[in-house]
Amino acid sequence: TQLLEQSPQFLSIQEGENLTVYCNSSSVFSSLQWYRQEPGEGPVLLVTVVTGGEVKKLKRLTFQFGDARKDSSLHITAAQPGDTGLYLCAGPKGANNLFFGTGTRLTVIP
Amino acid sequence: DAGITQSPRHKVTETGTPVTLRCHQTENHRYMYWYRQDPGHGLRLIHYSYGVKDTDKGEVSDGYSVSRSKTEDFLLTLESATSSQTSVYFCAIRGTENSPLHFGNGTRLTVT
Numbered sequence: 001t002q003l004l005e006q007s008p009q010f011l012s013i014q015e016g017e018n019l020t021v022y023c024n025s026s027s028v029f030s031s032l033q034w035y036r037q038e039p040g041e042g043p044v045l046l047v048t049v050v051t052g053g054e055v056k057k058l059k060r061l062t063f064q065f066g067d068a069r070k071d072s073s074l075h076i077t078a079a080q081p082g083d084t085g086l087y088l089c090a091g092p093k094g095a096n097n098l099f100f101g102t103g104t105r106l107t108v109i110p
Numbered sequence: 111d112a113g114i115t116q117s118p119r120h121k122v123t124e125t126g127t128p129v130t131l132r133c134h135q136t137e138n139h140r141y142m143y144w145y146r147q148d149p150g151h152g153l154r155l156i157h158y159s160y161g162v163k164d165t166d167k168g169e170v171s172d173g174y175s176v177s178r179s180k181t182e183d184f185l186l187t188l189e190s191a192t193s194s195q196t197s198v199y200f201c202a203i204r205g206t207e208n209s210p211l212h213f214g215n216g217t218r219l220t221v222t
Contacts, residue, residue, distance in 0.1 A: 043213050097169075
């Protein structure tokens with residue numbers, strides 16, 4: 001059983017469209033992080049959400065942490081080809097581990 | 111990039127041979143991690159280090175060992191490589207328990 005379930009697994013959209021990807025868990029997390037990974041590179045942190053109900057914006061990306069701190073969503077407005085990549089959510093597990101979801105692979109077609 | 115270098119970037123080896131992957135950082139960060147990334151499994155922690163000579167197991171540590179003899183280097187060793195260890199291996203670092211992880215660019219290992 002995955003601690004963090006991400007959906008959809010794959011998403012292919014046209015440039016200019018909006019999209020939302022989800023990260024869900026049956027466990028409560030003190031915080032959740034979102035990373036983006038491009039081919040041949042390591043994941044890069046986008047944002048950390050720490051308060052239930054929190055909304056953070058990063059240009060065209062909007063991140064929300066669920067009220068119960070069990071889920072999070074990432075909404076992208078007017079997607080661009082540069083948004084293409086693997087989006088990973090991650091939450092702390094124990095004192096020194098970060099548990100990752102399996103990711104959503106996004107392709108934005110020009 | 112956060113000053114992390116993984117070497118080699120690509121390696122092909124035969125089943126049963128030993129393999130060592132190196133992670134070198136220039137950030138003087140305390141915490142270092144080795145993850146593997148496989149389709150359908152995401153990133154899974156193999157081992158981590160919380161200081162020189164201080165290491166602990168992650169969730170998929172069987173078949174792997176690590177060493178950290180100085181702050182900047184964290185080595186991952188496969189004593190006898192198996193085909194199930196074919197994967198992309200990522201090193202990550204962070205300065206404190208609560209700071210974000212910074213990843214290297216990975217090592218693609220193929221065991222034939």
